[in-house]
Amino acid sequence: xxxxxxxxxxxxxxxxxxxxxxxxxxxxxxxxxxxxxxxxxxxxxxxxxxxxxxxxxxxxxxxxxxxxxxxxxxxxxxxxxxxxxxxxxxxxxxxxxxxxxxxxxxxxxxxxxxxxxxxxxxxxxxxxxxxxxxxxxxxxxxxxxxxxxxxxxxxxxxxxxxxxxxxxxxxxxxxxxxxxxxxxxxxxxxxxxxxxxxxxxxxxxxxxxxxxxxxxxxxxxxxxxxxxxxxxxxxxxxxxxxxxxxxxxxxxxxxxxxxxxxxxxxxxxxxxxxxxxxxxxxxxxxxxxxxxxxxxxxxxxxxxxxxxxxxxxxxxxxxxxxxxxxxxxxxxxxxxxxxxxxxxxxxxxxxxxxxxxxxxxxxxxxxx
Numbered sequence: 001x002x003x004x005x006x007x008x009x010x011x012x013x014x015x016x017x018x019x020x021x022x023x024x025x026x027x028x029x030x031x032x033x034x035x036x037x038x039x040x041x042x043x044x045x046x047x048x049x050x051x052x053x054x055x056x057x058x059x060x061x062x063x064x065x066x067x068x069x070x071x072x073x074x075x076x077x078x079x080x081x082x083x084x085x086x087x088x089x090x091x092x093x094x095x096x097x098x099x100x101x102x103x104x105x106x107x108x109x110x111x112x113x114x115x116x117x118x119x120x121x122x123x124x125x126x127x128x129x130x131x132x133x134x135x136x137x138x139x140x141x142x143x144x145x146x147x148x149x150x151x152x153x154x155x156x157x158x159x160x161x162x163x164x165x166x167x168x169x170x171x172x173x174x175x176x177x178x179x180x181x182x183x184x185x186x187x188x189x190x191x192x193x194x195x196x197x198x199x200x201x202x203x204x205x206x207x208x209x210x211x212x213x214x215x216x217x218x219x220x221x222x223x224x225x226x227x228x229x230x231x232x233x234x235x236x237x238x239x240x241x242x243x244x245x246x247x248x249x250x251x252x253x254x255x256x257x258x259x260x261x262x263x264x265x266x267x268x269x270x271x272x273x274x275x276x277x278x279x280x281x282x283x284x285x286x287x288x289x290x291x292x293x294x295x296x297x298x299x300x301x302x303x304x305x306x307x308x309x310x311x312x313x314x315x316x317x318x319x320x321x322x323x324x325x326x327x328x329x330x331x332x333x334x335x336x337x338x339x340x341x342x343x344x345x346x347x348x349x350x351x352x353x354x355x356x357x358x359x360x361x362x363x364x365x366x367x368x
Contacts, residue, residue, distance in 0.1 A: 006168045007167070008169075008170050008269070009153075009156070009170065012173065013031055014029070015030065016028070030155075031151055031154035032148075032151030032155050035147040035150055035151040036144075036147070039145075039148060043068075043141075046139070047061045047065070047140060053298055053299075054298055063120070064137070067116045068116070068140075071109070071112040071116035074112055075111055075115075076104035076105055076106065076109035076112070077096065077103065079104070079106070079109060079111065079112075082108070085329060106318075107343040107344070107347075110347065113137070114134075117134060117137060120133065131303040131304040131358075134306075134307040135301060135306035136294070136306075138310035139291050139294060139306065143283070143284065145279070145283040145314075146280045146284040149279045149280035150277070153274065153277055153280070156173045158275060159171060159272050159275065160273025160324045161272060161326055162272055165273075167274070168271025169272055169273075170269040170272075172243065172269075174239045174242070176188045178237050179207075179230065182229070184212060185210060185211060185212070186210050186212050186213070187209075187210040188208070188209050190207055191205060191206045192205055202245045202269055203271065204266065204268055204269075205266075206264055208263075208264055209230075209263040209265065210260060211260065211261040211262065213258065217261055226251055230251075230263070234246040234249065243272075244267055244268065245267070246267050246268070247268075249265075250265070251264060272326075273324040275324045282314075282317050283314070290306050293305070293306055302358045304358035305358045307354055312348055313351075314347075315345075315348045316344070318344045319348070322337075322341045
């Protein structure tokens with residue numbers, strides 16, 4: 001990989017923060033939350049369109065939206081709890097409610113949605129059998145899933161494995177957050193270093209750290225801070241070490257004409273597969289495919305056809321993408337396949353069974 005071919009991603013997960021009046025705190029709007037909510041809002045409008053074209057009551061869309069939102073949040077959370085960290089959460093059940101700390105699993109959301117829509121379908125409304133409802137909902141799930149994965153990219157989570165490909169991404173945000181934790185640095189930037197002739201295991205970069213210009217620092221204190229604290233962050237912080245390969249701590253300390261101090265740290269970046277974007281792109285393409293398939297026959301679409309293809313395509317791709325991801329929890333290293341792959345296999349099989357049913361079932365002439 002060329003030293004300058006990888007991508008540096010230092011985007012903030014936060015959009016803006018506003019202080020809350022009368023309390024000691026603030027409210028932060030994050031990209032993940034915005035994209036999550038936007039996915040449901042757009043999906044709701046698409047479902048209105050689908051129901052209108054098929055002559056179904058628009059009021060049912062609101063009911064379905066409630067079922068979907070509740071099932072997605074509860075299912076995704078419980079899926080992570082029981083599939084990935086059961087010991088931790090069963091020892092501290094109250095932590096299950098702390099969704100803001102992270103920990104959602106798409107397989108859990110899928111199971112909960114299947115159950116929730118089954119409960120909805122028990123009302124047996126005309127033209128809204130279980131499979132017909134699933135066929136319409138999976139169109140929206142594909143789109144929402146794409147937006148959620150973009151949110152994961154902003155959060156620098158669900159990271160991919162190391163890569164030397166030209167599309168590798170260096171997720172700089174975890175490094176930035178760790179270095180800014182003590183509020184001494186006010187700005188941190190990253191610069192690629194062209195060293196094609198050098199034999200480095202990873203591409204070299206320089207981290208430009210600006211000290212707070214409003215404070216009067218003395219050079220010996222700054223050097224002690226860099227050697228004793230910053231070097232520890234780069235060498236021993238587990239979250240940072242996923243993205244930085246730090247050997248000997250090499251730095252320069254410079255001062256500009258205004259008297260502001262800067263630390264220039266030389267290190268190696270660890271580019272990774274942008275697995276979140278792989279999933280986002282394929283989910284969006286799947287949304288287009290499913291919406292096109294529905295638009296051809298609308299209410300006359302074979303029951304189960306869209307759902308079956310969704311299950312086969314989405315979870316097969318998820319099985320493949322897991323090869324490009326780092327395990328979410330340590331016990332996955334001891335499994336023959338990652339947990340995400342093991343959980344995807346039953347969904348693929350279910351999709352195949354539904355497709356066989358859909359294609360074998362006798363249809364009315366307008367459904368052929």
